Amino acid sequence: MSANQKKRGENMLSVIIPAYxxxxxxxxxxxxVDRILSEASVPYEIVFVNDGSKDGTWQQIETAAKKNPHVNGLHFSRNFGKESAIFAGLANAExxxxxxxxxxxxxxxxVLVSMYRLWEQGYEVVEGVKRSRGKESTIHRACAGLFYKMMSKAVKIDMSRASDFKLLDRKAVDALLEMPEKNAFFRALSSWIGYRSTSVEFDVQERTEGESKWSTWSLIKYAVTNVVAFSTAPMQFVTVAGIFTFLFAIVLGIESLVRYFTGHAVEGFTTVILLILIVGSLIMMSLGIIGYYISKIYEEVKGRPKYLISKKAGKRK
Incomplete structure (x- = not known):
């Protein structure tokens, strides 16, 4: 029996923590995490994933790993993003x-203890859902609300209270790791895979140090990237826009013919300019959407890895 199999026989919990x-x-x-899980007698390990931080995050992970044998660390060669950090942690968890x-x-x-107890009862995916979002500015709350509405409609999964805070059985983890796509959306994929699931509510806590890494612009980029990675909804916009333009052309064509045969032809420089602007805008938007999908296909075809690990810390270094 391998070391990993022996550890898994202890029902060990791996806590994956991306850090930037x-x-x-x-x-x-x-x-x-050590205090809470130790008091609850939950066998565990912590896997910090340093996502190309520009400060002393990696040095702190190395120090924590030296102090606590339960702590391990992975250091990316550069910033690859939170999704890549999550998958790297899952791939290296025992x-x-x-x-x-x-x-x-x-x-x-x-809440980790509650999730773990539900897992012991046989649940294979335990979702952490937000009871409240904590203190946020009005603008940030509005942007976040818009983001989650857009995501929910695009991926056809209720994302209004969804989060990355969740527990997965080894079976579910392996299913995620077998998926070959580079642009993976963990929050949606963990629901898509199915398995026996339940949820635990939690209140988002206030940060004690530092500032949130999620600006309005980063939320927009995150939304666009993950909608394209998980859904073809934007492509449907191209079809709908084409149908709308075609119907508009029919109506305008009929009106123009009627006016022409009744001796009241449409006078036209302003009309022509408006038509060119409308049709041109729709064409450019459609090309932009198609081009973005093609760029993502290009990234997938190249087959580059989701991440590169340059250093490790802890007992498995």
Missing amino acids: NEEKMIQTTADT GDCCAVMDCDLQHPPE
């Missing part, structure tokens, strides 16, 4: 189940 410029939170997060949470402790670690 979180040097002030690494030790606090490691200590908090637990029988894996939980993903944020490094800033906005995902309350106490």
Whole structure:
């Protein structure tokens, strides 16, 4: 029996924690998770994934790994994004189940115990759903609301209270890791795979250190990237726009003919300019959407890895 099989026999929980410029939170997060899981007698490991941070995040992970044998770390060669960090953590986790949470402790670690107990009852996917979003500015809340509405309609999964805070059985983890696509949307894919699932509500906590990495612009980019990665909904816009333009052309054509034969032909420089602007805008938008999909296909065809790990810390270094 291998070392990994022995560990999995202990029903070990792997806690995956992506980190980007979180040097002030690494030790606090490691200590908090350690205390909560130890008190609950949950066998565990922590896998920090440093996503190309520009501060001392990696040094803090190495220090935490030296202090606590349960802590391991992965260091990306550059910034590959949160989705890649999640999948790297899952691929390098040794637990029988894996939980993903944020490094800033906005995902309350106490909920990990509830998730783990539900997993022991036989649930294979335990979703963390937001009871409240914590304190946010009005603009940020509005942008986040728009983002989740757009995502829900595009991926046909209710994303209004969804989060990356969830626990997956090893079977579900392996199913995710077998998916070959580079642009993977973890939050939606973990629901798409099915399996026996349940949910746990939690209140988003306030950050004790640092600032949120999610600006309005980053939310927009995140939404566009993941909608394209998980859904063909934007492509349907091209079809709908084409049908709308065709119907508009028929109506305008009939009107023009009627006016012509009744001796009241449409006078036309302004009309022509408006038509050119409308049709031209729709064509350019459609080409932009198609071009974006082609660029993502190009990225997939190249077959480059989701991430590159340059260093490791902890007992498995």
